[in-house]
Amino acid sequence: MKNNWLILTLVGEDRPGIVSNVTRVLFAVGAELGEAAMMRLGNQFAIMMMVRGAGSPEDVIGLLESVRMTFDLKLHVDETDAALHQAREPDVLITVHGADRTGIVAEVTAALVESGFNILDLRSDVGGTAASPIYIMQIEGEARQGIHAIEVAIAALGAQGLSVRITPLDTVRG
Amino acid sequence: MTSLEILTYPDERLKTGCAPVDTFDPTLQSFIDHLIETCANGPGAVGIAAPQVGMLQRICIVDATKARRPVDNHGHLVLINPEITAWDGFAVGREGCLSVPDYTGKVIRAERIEIKAQDRFGKPCTFTMTGFEARIAQHEVDHLDGILFLDRLVSRHADLKRRNPT
Numbered sequence: 001m002k003n004n005w006l007i008l009t010l011v012g013e014d015r016p017g018i019v020s021n022v023t024r025v026l027f028a029v030g031a032e033l034g035e036a037a038m039m040r041l042g043n044q045f046a047i048m049m050m051v052r053g054a055g056s057p058e059d060v061i062g063l064l065e066s067v068r069m070t071f072d073l074k075l076h077v078d079e080t081d082a083a084l085h086q087a088r089e090p091d092v093l094i095t096v097h098g099a100d101r102t103g104i105v106a107e108v109t110a111a112l113v114e115s116g117f118n119i120l121d122l123r124s125d126v127g128g129t130a131a132s133p134i135y136i137m138q139i140e141g142e143a144r145q146g147i148h149a150i151e152v153a154i155a156a157l158g159a160q161g162l163s164v165r166i167t168p169l170d171t172v173r174g
Numbered sequence: 175m176t177s178l179e180i181l182t183y184p185d186e187r188l189k190t191g192c193a194p195v196d197t198f199d200p201t202l203q204s205f206i207d208h209l210i211e212t213c214a215n216g217p218g219a220v221g222i223a224a225p226q227v228g229m230l231q232r233i234c235i236v237d238a239t240k241a242r243r244p245v246d247n248h249g250h251l252v253l254i255n256p257e258i259t260a261w262d263g264f265a266v267g268r269e270g271c272l273s274v275p276d277y278t279g280k281v282i283r284a285e286r287i288e289i290k291a292q293d294r295f296g297k298p299c300t301f302t303m304t305g306f307e308a309r310i311a312q313h314e315v316d317h318l319d320g321i322l323f324l325d326r327l328v329s330r331h332a333d334l335k336r337r338n339p340t
Contacts, residue, residue: 089278172221174272
């Protein structure tokens with residue numbers, strides 16, 4: 001199982017140098033990095049990253065202990081069946097926004113799964129002010145039962161104060 | 175008719191500007207037929223440019239008839255020495271490339287272009303293209319200038335223009 005991809009999750013207060021220090025340690029032992037998503041969430045910086053060639057999950061945790069302490073990171077490592085070259089192409093973008101409240105993601109995604117939609121990428125932000133926050137969410141995915149099924153499924157969300165926009169995505173491949 | 179081998183990034187020939195075509199002879203016609211066949215066999219391809227098969231000449235195919243959803247188009251086009259002469263508006267859209275397998279990304283392109291070119295026999299022609307077809311043409315003309323869509327990527331989270339405003 002030595003060559004399986006591990007998925008590392010690292011979270012800590014955002015400050016310069018986290019990515020550089022984590023990847024330097026992994027590079028130094030000859031590890032290979034696969035696909036990664038890194039972003040600021042709130043005031044935290046979050047890393048999800050495919051890594052292999054650095055040993056077992058316990059080995060990786062040991063390698064990164066010094067960096068983890070320096071940056072006060074939370075670290076989690078899982079052995080997975082992840083593989084590269086498995087890209088899927090989204091054919092719909094769904095943009096949702098409205099006054100922030102609990103339940104937006106649950107309501108929207110419940111409607112989407114009902115319509116056969118498969119989420120490939122979801123990013124949400126809270127904007128506005130602390131007193132009047134707004135929630136903005138962008139979802140890309142596959143409309144497995146067509147656009148009309150999504151339109152039907154989300155029709156009721158407008159009455160719940162959400163603006164939902166569906167944009168078909170066509171990919172130019174040339 | 176057999177498909178030609180498609181060069182893939184980072185082959186240097188994909189980063190090389192192409193020379194104009196000045197001879198419309200049977201050799202050119204034969205090459206164009208092979209290029210058409212190669213495009214037809216490319217998975218999901220709506221266009222192709224000569225440098226993608228190692229021919230560094232200003233020849234490309236634009237075929238918006240193959241869009242997944244019907245779009246305004248001028249049919250299956252063979253464009254020789256194409257030149258974009260006017261641009262208007264812009265939109266973010268998703269692009270992939272036969273020469274960059276297994277990756278798609280977002281690129282900003284003009285929404286409406288005017289393009290002048292010659293057909294496969296050298297006859298001058300002009301087109302006003304919009305939307306998806308305009309995007310294909312810009313992608314292919316970029317190939318003729320040694321530019322890949324990778325050179326024009328914008329943020330993964332850039333919003334995409336609505337096709338059907340309500």
